[in-house]
Amino acid sequence: MPRSSQGVLLPPLANSHPRRADVYLALRDAVLQGTLARGERMPSSRKAATDYGVSRGLMEEVYAQLVDEGLLERVVGRGTFIAERAVKRTDPAVNGKAPQRVSSISTRGLKLAGNLACRFTHEFKPFNAGVADTTAFPWQIWQRIQARAVRDLRRADMNFTDPRGLPALRQSLAHHLAQLRGVRCVPEQVIIFNSIQQASYLLALLLTNPGDAAWVEDPGYPGTRAALELAGAAIVHVPVDRQGLQVEEGLRRAPHARLACVTPSHQFPCGFAMSAERRIALLEWAQKHEAWILEDDYDGEFGHARQPATPLHSLDQHARVLYLGTLSKSMFVSLRLAFAVVPEAMVEQLANIRTQLDAFNAPLIQLAMSRFMDEGHFSTHVRHMRNVYAEKAAVLTEGLKPLANHGWTWEKGTAGLQILLRHPNARQVQRTAEASGLEVHLLNSYRHKPADDDGLLLRFGGLSIPAIHLGVERLVSVAKSNGGS
Ligand SMILES: Cc1ncc(COP(=O)(O)O)c(C=O)c1O
Known part of the structure; x- marks a missing residue:
């Protein structure tokens, strides 16, 4: 905003018959975004009122509010200035590029907000998809x-x-x-x-x-x-x-x-x-x-x-x-x-x-x-899906067979939309599997305290059969090289 001896030039208003809120919002946003730079002098309220075509009283009120909010400062004998501590444009919080920090929240709120165990996944991949197969719906x-x-x-x-x-x-x-x-x-x-x-x-x-x-x-x-x-x-x-x-x-x-x-x-x-x-x-x-x-x-x-x-x-x-x-x-x-x-x-x-x-x-x-x-x-769909999930479970367990000789175990005869694969070395396998594009959750992540008999939860319901084939192939290869025997 160019300087003038009578103070900075004011930002334009969208409304040709401005109300108090129009003037206040235009000035507030210009300060917050840095269009009106920190330390610059504002025009007098009389001059600003003339420029905007509003009453002097309205302009005084707006200045007073911005002073109260810490965006403007009055210096006795010199005029009104844009506050040195007003946020400037480069602050990403004002640009909307970063989330604003929230202060003064409760201890309970902090604890609850820190619990991410129930955040859902947007991207399904082997084996994080414990959801229904919507392609068969x-x-x-x-x-x-x-x-x-x-x-x-x-x-x-x-x-x-x-x-x-x-x-x-x-x-x-x-x-x-x-x-x-x-x-x-x-x-x-x-x-x-x-x-x-x-x-x-x-x-x-x-x-x-x-x-x-x-x-x-x-x-x-x-x-x-x-x-x-x-x-x-x-x-x-x-x-x-x-x-x-x-x-x-x-x-x-x-x-x-x-x-x-x-x-x-x-x-x-x-x-x-x-x-x-x-x-x-x-x-x-x-x-x-x-x-x-x-x-x-x-x-x-x-x-x-x-x-x-x-x-x-x-x-x-x-x-x-x-x-x-x-x-x-x-x-x-x-x-x-x-x-x-x-x-x-x-x-x-x-x-x-x-x-x-x-x-x-x-x-x-x-x-x-x-x-x-x-x-x-509904009953037709459920009956159909029983077969779909049973087939997927069969593909998965068939693919897991090479691991049977390497100390991995899983429950036979279960279907549902997930299978638990057990092995004490599951953590190491999980890390390597993630590096090769899989996402598997540790059994220990569902426990109150970690235990020795760990495992990997394979959630396959929402995956296609080719994705299960591919996923299990990768998992087996990672588990064989990491899981020990
Ligand atoms: C044990 C258990 N209960 C409930 C649900 C979800 O049910 P809802 O979506 O109705 O909360 C799940 C989802 O995976 C689950 O595993």
Whole structure:
């Protein structure tokens, strides 16, 4: 900005009849961006008012505000100057090239914001893709059903809708759960959420006081841990073996826990189904202590190649099991539809809490989902995808065979969308694999504390068969040269 004896030239205004806000924003931005350089003298308020065609009083007010904000400085007897400490143009924070630093946030906020365990991946590669295979999804049918849902959505549904979920979808889910998962319930017990994580958070708010103990599987799903922590529960890490959560150990560490969060059909990330013995022990503990079991059945439709494991919910005689399901794996993850099956009275309580957070799920997508189920497309799709994932698992395990002689082990007969490969030297292999374009997560990264029996979680659901072939070939070669024998 050129100098003048009467002070710097002022930046032009977009509005020919400027209001106070136009003048203020133009000057503020010019200072922040460095167009008005630090230390320069501003024209007097009288001169500036004349140049801008505004009243002197307005100009005085704007100068006063900029002084208050530290962008201008008044020097008695000399005039008004652009403050030496005003940010200059080269500061990337002002240019928008770097994120602005946020100061004065809480200790809790800092801790939560530092937890990156739940950040999702944008780029899928072998083997970070534990998502549904969307190339096999019947898009045309879905598009048609969605278009019909838009047309048929009633005006009433354009206002607040039921926080328990659209009645039609609750009905469809109750029917689907009985058919595909053997979970018996009435639609009044079903409540719709965006995700299992959201359901876990709200259930933890309802069922625990701050600081109450909650058992989680170790190793386990980071989303569950995060949801419980957000709700203020005290996490108790209970070790898992091939029979599932070690109930005895939970009893030793925190017998009076209010909650136990488990993945009994397909333990995440180890892949086993919980044994009958442990199921009974867990149910007995919950009944005796009037505690709750959150059963996360995230991939129950696909968990095992032969026959999906029976949900814990169907063994429960005392209504202690709260069943959580999601459509993230059986449909696609961006659908953001999940559900819980709980006692009817608890549906009301959860709905009341939900209204204090984000009220309800969008009705349009719920209506489309309900029709997709009622017209039989969902069960057809799930049956088809069972074969797709079983074939992918077969390609992967076939490709892994050369590692069997090198001390690597994996569970036979599981399918789902991931397989755990075990080896004590997994960390070294992971590092080298990443350098050759793979992304594999360590079993230890799902543990509370690292242990000796490490492993690599291979998440293959969203990968094509050629990508699995290529990935497993590279992995085997890296593991053979690094993994020892
Ligand atoms: C154990 C477990 N629970 C839940 C989910 C995700 O469910 P949602 O997307 O509904 O939160 C996943 C996803 O990988 C999972 O592994």
